[in-house]
Amino acid sequence: MQDENELVEYGLRRVIITITAVMCALLEIVDTTIVNVALNDMKGSLGATLTDVAWVITAYAIANVIIIPMTSWLSKQFGRRNYFAASIIIFTTASFLCGNATSLWELVAFRFVQGLGGGALLVTAQTIITESYPLAKRGMAQAIYGMGVIVGPTLGPPLGGYLVDHFSWPYIFYINIPLGIMATSLTVLFVRSPKYGAKLRANQVDWWGIALLAAFIGSLQFVLEHGQQDDWFADNTILSLSIISIFGFLLFLWREMTYEHPIVNLGVLKDSNLRIGTIMTFILGFGVYGSTFIIPIYTQSILGWTATDAGLLLIPSSITTGLMMPVIGKLIEKGVSQKYLVASGFIIFFIYSYWMHIFITPDTGGEHMFWPLVARGMGLGLLFVPITTLSLSTLKGKDIGDGAAFTGMMRQLGGSFGIAIITTMIARWTQQHRVDLIPNITATSTVVQDRIHGLQQMFIANGFSFNNALDKAYQVLNVTIMKQATILSYMDVFLFMGVIFLICVPFVLLIKKGAGKVDISKAH
Incomplete structure (x- = not known):
């Protein structure tokens, strides 16, 4: 077994590896939101309905959330560098095919393949960055990675709006090609693979685990994406997939706990920091994707803004988060307890939500939302780095990859739950009001x-x-x-989001003393 400190990089080599990993994470996350503003153009050129064209987003999300828990296992099977490079090639090739799709279902199929490549990029990039830095610098490593993850969802809509307005929708996929080629070259030249021992033979592979994981996660993601528009459990498809998801989850747990070579290592959840971290990552995903979803919808449907303007509104929030990341990384390095940083982040996110709850009217302008969105950026900065560092801080060797897979999956699922719950609340509460x-x-x-x-x-x-x-x-x-x-329902949603974050504060402060601390004495 390879000593994890052998993977620590220094100087220019570490800088290049970090840039490569962040670029890949950014590519994946930008592609999650860049499509939103192009749906109308796709609908027109492919002759599809809005319900059908929404599958362009759904297919990517389902593939993403299926592959994320499997990435650690796949890295061990094929070698991290090989798997990372192959994922970038799959993502880049699928981007080219998406841009050249001539029918809607062709585009949906290529988006699914793109999602399989993309999901792997996110988690593997996090693992590579974590292992490239010594233990004492892990906070800064997560800060650098976090800049890509948090800024990505916000960059998507304005970039997508610009490309659609000035070129055409295929260019939102073509933009990935030069970046993908560059990232593949840098990965092959600079990224190193840990030695994890012998690979499994085909008859040892957990095929049932893979099937059950795909069934339960894929069904759950579909239910969350389409539940509201299909009237939830009144629809037979939603009801059937919900049942498949529940039973698939229970069978998956049983399989992974009893099989000798599980596809997902559930044993890593014995680490108390990772358990706390996965729950907080879920709530973080709820807040990041939920607020990134609700603000453009509000500004476009109520205030009549263009997609590009709605996307640009979120830029100050992203810049604030980006500026906060290295500061938070330094504070963690100096020994500031993660739980106090996370509690502060939850409180600031509550302030942002309550501020929006008070402010929004039919006449609210961008200038009214500027400072609340800056507060949102501060809150996310205080949450992302400490939560991610806390989750992975006491893991070693191959467990880091497993831990990163859990946090990645929980962030995505938190976002899916957030969007599904918010969409349902807006529809139901609007009728009630x-x-x-x-x-x-x-x-x-x-x-x-x-x-x-x-x-x-x-x-x-x-x-x-x-x-x-x-x-x-x-x-x-x-x-x-x-x-x-509708405005009253948006006010209610902002208040609801704020209260959820406020409720988390006492639970964070109850984290036992010593949890989440990085043992600097072991760092090299």
């Missing part, structure tokens, strides 16, 4: 009657008959009520 608002629109109210009369006169002046103008006035009033109900 509409029901609550309608009793205020009474025939006896002079304000209401004046409003209807004013609108009717405006439509009559534009050439409509008396009755048509009255119908139009009622339609405008209905749209106004619906818009107000």
Whole structure:
């Protein structure tokens, strides 16, 4: 077995490896959100409905979340450098094929393949960075990796908007090709593989574990992506896949705990820091992807912004996070307890959510959201590095890869749960607020009657008959009520997100003393 300190790099070599790994993580995460702004163009050029074209996002997400738990095992089987390079080649080739797709389902198939390559990039990049730095510098290593992971989702929409507006949608995939070629070359030249002993023979491979993992994770991801639009358990497909997911999960647990060569090493969860870290990573994923999802939707549907403008709004938040990362890394190196940093991050995220809850109206402008979004950036900076360092801080050797796979999967699933829950809440709460608002629109109210009369006169002046103008006035009033109900539901969602983060604070502070500390005396 290779000593993990043999993988520690120094000088220019470490800089090149770090840049390569961050570039790959950034490629993968940008591709998760860059597609969102191109769906309308894809719909038009491929002749598909919006429901069908949403599969371009779903296929990638399902492939991502299936492959992430398997990456550590695959790295051991094929050698980390070989597997990482192969993943970049798969991702880059699939990007080229996505750009050249001539039908929707061809594009969906290539996106699935791209997701299989991409999921591996994220976790393997984290493992490579972690092992390239000595133990005392792990906080800084996670800070550098975190800059890619946190900034990535925000870069996607403005970059995608620019490419779609100035070129065409295939270019959101073509942009990966030169970066992929560069990353492959650097990986082959500089990345080293740990020696993990003998590979498994084909008859020792945990094929049942792979099948059960794909069944339960794939089904769960589909349910989360499509639950709200298909009315959850009223839909037979959603109900069937939910049952498959539950039983698949239980059988998967049994298989991995009893099989000699499991595809996912559940034993690594005996590490208390990793257990705490995976739960907090799930909540972090909920906050990162949930807030990255809700703000563009709010600014586009309520304020009428373009996709590019909505994406650009999040840039100050990302810059703040990027600036925070190295500072937090230094604080961890100096021995500041991760639990206090994480608790501060949760509190600041609550402040951001509550601030947005108070501020949003039909007339909210970008200038009103600037400082709340800067607070969001600070909160994410305080959360990501300490949580990731805490999760992996007491793991050694091959367990680092297994730990990174768990945290990567939990972050993705947290994001999927966050988006599914937020989408459902907006739909349900909007209907409830509409029901609550309608009793205020009474025939006896002079304000209401004046409003209807004013609108009717405006439509009559534009050439409509008396009755048509009255119908139009009622339609405008209905749209106004619906818009107000939607805004109230967004306010509720921001408050809900804030409360979840606030509830986490006491649990974080209860982490036992000594948990999450990096033993600097063992560092070389």
